[in-house]
Amino acid sequence: MSLQEGDEATPEIESGETELEALLDDLIVDTDDHMNAPAFVIRPDTVQETLGRLKNEAGYDHLSLVTAEEYPDRYESIYHLKKFDDPTDEVSVVVPTDSENPVSESAEPVFRTADWHEREAYDLVGIEYDDHPDLRRILLPETWQGHPMGLDYDQDRPQMVPLREHANPLQDDHRSDTDSDTMFVNIGPHHPATHGVLHLETTLDGEQVVDVEPDIGYLHRNEEQMAQNGTYRHQIMPYPDRWDYISAGLLNEWAYARAAEDLADIEVPEYAQIIRTMGAELCRIAAHMLAVGTFALDIYGDFTAIFMYAIRDREKAQNILEDLTGQRLMFNYFRLGGVVWDLPEPREEFFEKVRTFVDELPDALEEYHDLITSNEILQMRTVGTGVLPEEVAKNYGATGPVARGSGIDYDLRRDDPYGYYDELDWEVPVEDGCDNFSRLLVRMREVEESAKIIEQCVDLLEDWPEDERNIQANVPRTLRPEDDKEIYRTVEGAKGELGVYIRADGTEKPARFKIRSPCFSNLQTLPEMSNGEYIPDMIAALGSLDIVLGEVDR
Amino acid sequence: MILQTETPLPDVFANLLGLGGFGAVGEFVAALIAAFIVGNVMLAMTGVAGPWAKRKITAKFTDRIAANRIGPAGLGTIPADALRLLSKELIVPEGADRPAWDVAPLIVAGSAMLGFAVIPMGSGIQLADPEVGLAYVFAVASIASLGMVMAGYASNNKYSMLGALRAVAQNLAYEIPLVVTGISVVLFTGSLRMSEIVAAQQETLISVGGLAIPSWFAIVNPFAFVLFLAANVAEVGRNPFDIPEAPTEIVAGFQTEYSSVYFVLLYLGEFLHIFLGGAITAVLFLGGAAGPGPESIGFLWFVVKIWAFFLLTQWLRSAAPRLRIDQLIEVGWKGMLELSFLNLVLTALIVGVVV
Structure with a gap:
């Protein structure tokens, strides 16, 4: 391949980028520079070719996110690629399509995860994807008129759709197929095991699942648009609390804070970073406790001892978070450049409380191991069921405990360090069983690691000199990042890789705000895990994915 | 020591009320009175168990408090709950198979009530003592499966259907080990008559320091006891075998579509079945109503x-x-069935060689 033939190499190009340009030589139309990664602009009919080369020859095996947006003169789909081995090695592929006929080739044959991401892009922005296996709306109802994130969308136009035109999800029960060997069952939207309003269109052959198709969107609020209507400085931060609302608020806030701080070039003081790290890990413990509790609920079937014990221990973390932030659920504690206030006074009392919690945690976990992981019936139910092989998990962009339960050693806290994580001593738990049991084990071991992190943070905070307790950087009253600056940043949320893409347009509000929800990608793996298994195993697999519909639907 | 009176309860009433002279009519009235009393005692116990004891016990296991608002220790919640459940709207699903759908709850609750007819409850309380008592009690207890299938099939709901199918599969898998293990007790007693099974357990097995240990079959053959307990828990459909209901999987199984009074009947039926399971276990393995103290407190x-x-x-x-x-089916057919037959052979050997 000839090197850089038709391309104007920009001076600051790194060597890796040159190699990529060589690899994609004949496909690149133009280059762009996103703040997080080099971006290559390609033609809409070469998407599969480009992504295929990047995946197979350059090792970009993780399609983290597909962002779609509309400009006055064109539509754009951006494929944010990463490597599972090194998430800091990123590349973006930008696919512009003209505004009259926005058709672009689908990336689904290369990355399975593109299936849902492109459906969302079609649903909200209006880009159509050629060669997509199932291009339907995903978040909004079938009868919705228009694409709400498009520029010409009329917000005030009522969605007047008569009842008879609404697709009734319960009507089509496939009863007419009289000779059919299978049975169609709607599991949800209201069902004890769907963890919120999730609708699983399930086809059964006796007790076995032939096919399951998650139907999402019942909790869709278009959080992205809400964020686009808020100013960077203060108005966006409350929203992340409402994505993954299972007490993982601080982790979500960090996703926005990281993207916006890098976009506006804000340096967070070290002291604030330690507080953030401690708070985030407390959130992780609270979130994982609920995950373990509800997973046990799905397996055991009643409000059993484990669920109540897990809630009891989660409550302790929750109380500490309440002391720290003043809130129990919607914390709104982070600010761009730091946190809103210092640790509560008297500090000794607070440290004592955190220490007691962390010290008691190993005993509590031992109790869980006695009750859950060493229970033979639970092992019968979870070992070897809901299997998600490593390659499949990667193909679907699974992250977090789901990926780590499938043997993928991928944790952004370590691999793409932020906050204070790289200064602390902790490990990333990985299990290679690929089954429900592994995912459970990963979560329980992660709680231990989080406790380690919290302990070290408390030590650091306790010895911090009083006159250096700087909780916020100097941030301008109004932030106006430069026009056409684009950034995509991710953090390790409770469920996995939680990312935020922001495009600035020189105003105080983002022109495009896109959320990468780990649950959205993780939920997509459900059919892979449960097709051919029994109903109870599908329920267990769903529980082990630990989805939060607020984050799936946003 | 004989705990069982020779006269069943109806005869006691007949004698007390002087109904003996009225022939068959008198017998019928006496039997009705006796059955009414026994039935109500059992229903009262389920009434305590369902809305109150179940909550309180579970709460203790899970670090909670549970019902404590009405009356002492929340006991007032029992009438309140009864009123609440009875005053709810009875929702009949579209396309329900009507007579079957209505009859099913009655069968589930009724089959358990019938079982109590032959249980010797101590203090002279036993409605009837037929020669085939044990066979009878197993037979009527398993009629409940029919009720579950009717409920599941007639509800016109897929979850109910799945629950009904599961109920059948489960009961088939566990009925046989249950009965076969029960038969091992009969090998000892040589009789299916409940009172004789109880009487056979009253002899002293060994005396340890003046403390007489009775020859309850749970002590004579603990293996059979454990096997029977496990099969019994499956038979009454409780955790870890609550598969026909499985709330997280198939919502509530065969009872998904039931509300109001019908739900109460199914709910009562389940508790009655638990108590009947306990009664059968007590009669077969725990010496019936035997215990320290005078014979008259046997019922306690x-x-x-x-x-x-x-x-x-x-x-x-x-x-x-x-x-x-x-x-579950694997455990039932491949494990419990073999074990129960093994137990039967072992018991036969013991009975043949030792006794």
């Missing part, structure tokens, strides 16, 4: 024993995960 011991079984089911409910239906 009997109640203690069946509540102990109830406590066990609630303990399992709080601590044991649910099996998958295929695993």
Whole structure:
């Protein structure tokens, strides 16, 4: 391949980028520079070719996110690629399509995860994807008129759709197929095991699942648009609390804070970073406790001892978070450049409380191991069921405990360090069983690691000199990042890789705000895990994915 | 020591009320009165168990408080709950198979009530004591499966249907080990008559320091006892075998579509079945109504024993995960069945060689 033939190499190009340009030589139309990664602009009919080369020859095996947006003169789909081995090695592929006929080739044959991401892009922005296996709306109802994130969308136009035109999800029960060997069952939207309003269109052959198709969107609020209507400085931060609302608020806030701080070039003081790290890990413990509790609920079937014990221990973390932030659920504690206030006074009392919690945690976990992981019936139910092989998990962009339960050693806290994580001593738990049991084990071991992190943070905070307790950087009253600056940043949320893409347009509000929800990608793996298994195993697999519909639907 | 009176309860009433002279009519009235009393005692116990004891026990296991608002220790919640359940709207699903749908709850609750007819409850309380008592009690108890299938099939709901199919599969898998293990007791007693089974357990097995240990079959053959308990828990459909209901999987199984009074009947039926399971266990393995103290308080011991079984089911409910239906059937057919026959052979050997 000839090197850089038709391309104007920009001076600051790194060597890796040159190699990529060589690899994609004949496909690149133009280059762009996103703040997080080099971006290559390609033609809409070469998407599969480009992504295929990047995946197979350059090792970009993780399609983290597909962002779609509309400009006055064109539509754009951006494929944010990463490597599972090194998430800091990123590349973006930008696919512009003209505004009259926005058709672009689908990336689904290369990355399975593109299936849902492109459906969302079609649903909200209006880009159509050629060669997509199932291009339907995903978040909004079938009868919705228009694409709400498009520029010409009329917000005030009522969605007047008569009842008879609404697709009734319960009507089509496939009863007419009289000779059919299978049975169609709607599991949800209201069902004890769907963890919120999730609708699983399930086809059964006796007790076995032939096919399951998650139907999402019942909790869709278009959080992205809400964020686009808020100013960077203060108005966006409350929203992340409402994505993954299972007490993982601080982790979500960090996703926005990281993207916006890098976009506006804000340096967070070290002291604030330690507080953030401690708070985030407390959130992780609270979130994982609920995950373990509800997973046990799905397996055991009643409000059993484990669920109540897990809630009891989660409550302790929750109380500490309440002391720290003043809130129990919607914390709104982070600010761009730091946190809103210092640790509560008297500090000794607070440290004592955190220490007691962390010290008691190993005993509590031992109790869980006695009750859950060493229970033979639970092992019968979870070992070897809901299997998600490593390659499949990667193909679907699974992250977090789901990926780590499938043997993928991928944790952004370590691999793409932020906050204070790289200064602390902790490990990333990985299990290679690929089954429900592994995912459970990963979560329980992660709680231990989080406790380690919290302990070290408390030590650091306790010895911090009083006159250096700087909780916020100097941030301008109004932030106006430069026009056409684009950034995509991710953090390790409770469920996995939680990312935020922001495009600035020189105003105080983002022109495009896109959320990468780990649950959205993780939920997509459900059919892979449960097709051919029994109903109870599908329920267990769903529980082990630990989805939060607020984050799936946003 | 003979705990059982020779006269069943109806005859006692007949004598008391002087109904003996009225022939068949008198017998019928006496039997009706006796059955009314026994039935109401059992229903009253389920009434305590369902809305109150179940909550309180589970709460203790899971670090909670549970019902404590009305009356002492929340006991007032029983009438309040009864009123609430009875005053709810009865929702009949579209396309329900009407007579079957209405009859099913009656069958589930009724089959358990019928079982109590032959149980010797101590203090002279036993409605009837036929020669085939044990066979009868197993037979009527398993009629409940029919009720579950009717409920599931008639509800016109897929979850109900799945629950009904599961109920059948489960009961087939567990009925046989249950009965075969029960037969091993009959080998000892040589009789299916309930009173004789109880009487056979009253002899002293060994005396340890003046403390007479009775020859309860649970002590004579603990293996059979454990086997029977496990099969019994499956038979009454409690955790870890609550597969026909499996709330997280198939909503509520065969009873998904039931509300109001019909739901109460199914709910009562389930508790009655737990108590009947406890009663059968007590009669077969725990010496019936035997216990320290005078013979006249035998009924109290009997109640203690069946509540102990109830406590066990609630303990399992709080601590044991649910099996998958295929695993349960595997355990039933491949494990329990073999073990129960092994137990039968062993018992036969012991009876043949030792006794």
